[in-house]
Every structure is written in structure tokens, then in C-alpha cells.
Amino acid sequence: MVLILLPNSGSSPIKEAPAPPVKLSNDTERLQFIDSLRKGPAGAHIKHVIELLIEVSACFKASLYTRANNEGP
Numbered sequence: 001m002v003l004i005l006l007p008n009s010g011s012s013p014i015k016e017a018p019a020p021p022v023k024l025s026n027d028t029e030r031l032q033f034i035d036s037l038r039k040g041p042a043g044a045h046i047k048h049v050i051e052l053l054i055e056v057s058a059c060f061k062a063s064l065y066t067r068a069n070n071e072g073p
Contacts, residue, residue, distance in 0.1 A: 037043050
């Protein structure tokens, strides 16, 4: 009888190479563009739409809660 020893796969974990660091200077142009949109009229409109959606969502949840309580078991 011959025993063949296999290496333990858990003893030598495979290490991934670390991701290269992000240079913030390369991202400046994109971030400035995003900031200009956020501060412009389009950004204000988007913010208003999001606020309306949150308000409608809260009202809808309240009406569902009220309806569920009125129906009873």
C-alpha cells in the first residue's frame, strides 16, 4: 500500500496583488464636472425631484399603514 501525501490547500493561501493607488489628480477633472452639475440648474432640479419622491414615498407608506390598521385581523 502506497500513501500519496497531497499538499494542504489551506496552508499556502494565494495572495492577490494590491490594487495600484488612485491618483487624485487624475480624477480632478471628472469631480469638477460633477460639482458643476450639482451646483447648476440641473442639479437643483434633480434635488427637487428627489425631495418630491421622498415626500410622496412617506405619504404612500403612511396610507398603507393606516389602511392595514383599519382592516384589522
